Amino acid sequence: MSTPVDDPTPLDDPLARERAHLAESRAALRAMREDVESLDIRDVTANWVNAEVLARQIDERIKALADLSDTPLFFGRLDYLHSPGADQAEGAEGERFYIGRRHVHDHDGDPMVIDWRAPVSQPFYRASKKDPLDIALRRRFGYTRGDITAYEDEHLSDPAEAARTSKLLQQEIERPRVGPMRDIVATIQPEQDEIVRSGLGGTVCVQGGPGTGKTAVGLHRVAYLLYAHRERLARTGTLVIGPNRSFLHYIEQVLPALGELTVQQATVDDLVARGIEVRGTDDAAAAVIKGDARMAEVLRRAVQSHVTMPTEPLVVVRGSRRWRVPSYELEAIVRELLDRGIRYGAAREALPQRIAHAVLVQMERSGEAPDDRVQDAVARNAAVKAAVKQMWPPVDPAKLVLRLLTDADFLAVHADGVLDEDEQKTILWAKPVRSVKAAKWSPADAVLIDETTDLVQRTHSLGHVVLDEAQDLSPMQYRAVGRRCTTGSATVLGDLAQGTTPWATRSWDEALAHLGKTDGVIEELTAGFRVPTDVITYASRLLPHIAPGLTPVASVRENPGFFALRPIGDASEVVAACEELLGNEGSTGLIAADARVPALAQALTAAGITYLAPGEETTAETRLTLVPASLAKGLEYDYVVLDEPRAVVDGEPDERTGLRRLYVALTRAVSGLIVTHAAPLPPQLAE
Numbered sequence: 117m118s119t120p121v122d123d124p125t126p127l128d129d130p131l132a133r134e135r136a137h138l139a140e141s142r143a144a145l146r147a148m149r150e151d152v153e154s155l156d157i158r159d160v161t162a163n164w165v166n167a168e169v170l171a172r173q174i175d176e177r178i179k180a181l182a183d184l185s186d187t188p189l190f191f192g193r194l195d196y197l198h199s200p201g202a203d204q205a206e207g208a209e210g211e212r213f214y215i216g217r218r219h220v221h222d223h224d225g226d227p228m229v230i231d232w233r234a235p236v237s238q239p240f241y242r243a244s245k246k247d248p249l250d251i252a253l254r255r256r257f258g259y260t261r262g263d264i265t266a267y268e269d270e271h272l273s274d275p276a277e278a279a280r281t282s283k284l285l286q287q288e289i290e291r292p293r294v295g296p297m298r299d300i301v302a303t304i305q306p307e308q309d310e311i312v313r314s315g316l317g318g319t320v321c322v323q324g325g326p327g328t329g330k331t332a333v334g335l336h337r338v339a340y341l342l343y344a345h346r347e348r349l350a351r352t353g354t355l356v357i358g359p360n361r362s363f364l365h366y367i368e369q370v371l372p373a374l375g376e377l378t379v380q381q382a383t384v385d386d387l388v389a390r391g392i393e394v395r396g397t398d399d400a401a402a403a404v405i406k407g408d409a410r411m412a413e414v415l416r417r418a419v420q421s422h423v424t425m426p427t428e429p430l431v432v433v434r435g436s437r438r439w440r441v442p443s444y445e446l447e448a449i450v451r452e453l454l455d456r457g458i459r460y461g462a463a464r465e466a467l468p469q470r471i472a473h474a475v476l477v478q479m480e481r482s483g484e485a486p487d488d489r490v491q492d493a494v495a496r497n498a499a500v501k502a503a504v505k506q507m508w509p510p511v512d513p514a515k516l517v518l519r520l521l522t523d524a525d526f527l528a529v530h531a532d533g534v535l536d537e538d539e540q541k542t543i544l545w546a547k548p549v550r551s552v553k554a555a556k557w558s559p560a561d562a563v564l565i566d567e568t569t570d571l572v573q574r575t576h577s578l579g580h581v582v583l584d585e586a587q588d589l590s591p592m593q594y595r596a597v598g599r600r601c602t603t604g605s606a607t608v609l610g611d612l613a614q615g616t617t618p619w620a621t622r623s624w625d626e627a628l629a630h631l632g633k634t635d636g637v638i639e640e641l642t643a644g645f646r647v648p649t650d651v652i653t654y655a656s657r658l659l660p661h662i663a664p665g666l667t668p669v670a671s672v673r674e675n676p677g678f679f680a681l682r683p684i685g686d687a688s689e690v691v692a693a694c695e696e697l698l699g700n701e702g703s704t705g706l707i708a709a710d711a712r713v714p715a716l717a718q719a720l721t722a723a724g725i726t727y728l729a730p731g732e733e734t735t736a737e738t739r740l741t742l743v744p745a746s747l748a749k750g751l752e753y754d755y756v757v758l759d760e761p762r763a764v765v766d767g768e769p770d771e772r773t774g775l776r777r778l779y780v781a782l783t784r785a786v787s788g789l790i791v792t793h794a795a796p797l798p799p800q801l802a803e
Contacts, residue, residue: 141190141220180375215232251272297369300336308641326647330611331584414527418526430443514568517565610624616768
């Protein structure tokens with residue numbers, strides 16, 4: 117609740133006062149929820165459609181007001197020196213605000229908890245001894261299973277009190293990770309808050325090393341934008357794009373915990389799978405070429421090649437009159453549509469109306485007075501339809517891509533001067549395919565079909581898109597994502613050092629250009645909050661070999677973490693390392709080269725240790741996850757056993773990609789890491 121700082125309530129037991137406010141806030145939230153549940157909409161809706169929409173909105177509101185017993189309703193308190201927004205010269209009395217995940221008010225409408233996204237909450241993240249932002253006191257709360265157990269005060273405007281590191285903040289950052297990813301509203305740092313609160317109109321690209329919180333920053337930016345621009349984004353939509361289903365499952369509870377339930381989640385593969393089944397794969401060489409931005413020009417040429425200039429006049433019969441449109445006039449109409457550069461399908465829809473208009477001009481010259489209904493009738497005339505079909509036939513995107521990949525002559529014509537002969541041979545399929553359904557489409561093929569579909573018909577644009585682990589996208593995949601936010605903005609998240617595809621992003625400027633957001637702002641996060649000092653220092657030995665010039669992450673954690681290198685003889689010693697780490701609180705991940713996962717799974721089963729697959733939620737009984745190195749990106753565990761680094765490197769098509777995959781695997785631990793190896797370590801990890 118917003119109350120005067122000099123509240124006369126006795127201060128003999130501050131913790132009891134705060135617990136009482138928490139209980140009152142929970143009761144107020146429960147009352148807010150009950151008020152919504154009791155709404156009767158039978159007499160306020162005009163029809164069943166409106167009733168359904170309103171009922172869905174009410175249901176979403178009820179869910180958003182859920183009180184999660186293990187999640188603190190508020191995590192901080194701000195005592196202002198003066199009332200926010202008031203003229204300080206007037207000596208306005210200060211106010212107190214509790215900062216939490218959502219707004220809570222009492223039955224009179226007075227706030228008991230302020231949403232962390234509100235302007236009045238911003239000093240909780242930005243204020244400091246150097247710049248207190250009119251804050252007398254910032255209080256942080258410590259919780260155990262949803263109950264307040266401690267608090268910590270900073271008197272930011274008191275010159276007699278020295279600046280110090282918050283112990284509760286450190287404890288929250290280093291708290292064990294069990295279950296899916298959680299929000300970071302209690303620990304957002306100033307440099308993160310600047311990105312979170314950046315405006316809707318601009319695209320932001322965040323380069324962040326392991327543990328810098330870039331994923332959390334991106335998700336919290338979505339939550340902030342939904343708070344600040346709710347009506348606009350309710351109309352246009354928001355989307356979070358992740359690298360795989362395991363990752364999306366891992367992050368899926370963050371936004372609902374902040375009260376946001378309407379954000380869609382998808383992978384790039386989900387976006388581009390338009391009516392085709394992806395059953396095939398490409399070798400690295402073919403995938404690189406198919407993902408190259410030059411393919412967009414090949415596809416554009418192939419689509420436009422379907423347009424044929426007329427060689428015969430068009431005769432339209434209406435009643436007893438015949439109207440003749442000469443071929444040169446038809447050609448002028450076709451060329452004008454081509455020159456406008458509009459989409460193929462839109463131009464095809466406009467063509468019969470343009471022809472009909474030419475006929476109406478002749479009618480008017482002959483003394484008739486045709487109206488719009490006559491023009492529409494002419495546009496639907498059988499002769500006009502036949503002419504349009506001949507000059508501007510329909511294009512099936514999947515059939516066109518299939519022809520490019522199976523017809524060497526067709527590809528050669530449209531790739532001339534774009535792809536050389538060897539590149540053309542690389543992407544051509546070795547065997548003919550009977551139909552679109554029979555084709556074994558690869559993920560890269562699906563992106564080509566999506567590009568072609570957009571050339572024919574515009575892709576729907578959303579208001580905001582978050583693209584995580586972006587460094588692994590090809591230029592054509594960036595274009596596919598960019599089509600989903602042509603009229604909106606984007607938050608691009610990634611780490612160039614963690615690019616583990618042969619087509620990995622070389623620079624963020626290049627990525628933003630492919631995305632169609634050349635005006636995007638690039639921000640860099642270098643403070644590491646997740647990976648312990650000893651672990652990130654060891655992993656950073658790889659940076660000169662995988663991303664020269666990139667700033668290493670500097671861990672800000674007070675706990676250096678646990679780190680050990682262990683030569684082993686067989687898989688039983690890997691299992692023993694897992695058992696050792698499972699003796700600690702929190703989650704444990706066993707990360708290994710994909711090819712070694714079956715053997716390790718067998719060893720764990722033989723030892724009677726149950727384990728999960730990536731993305732599955734840990735429980736008190738099962739806290740070990742067996743993770744193929746190819747799926748480790750974006751995940752985190754309290755403790756990690758990394759099996760056989762050399763095998764992780766050798767499992768990739770080239771050494772640089774392998775070393776990047778190893779860098780990812782080395783940086784998944786929050787509290788401790790054991791590296792087990794029988795083979796020699798990669799020389800890049802040597803001192």
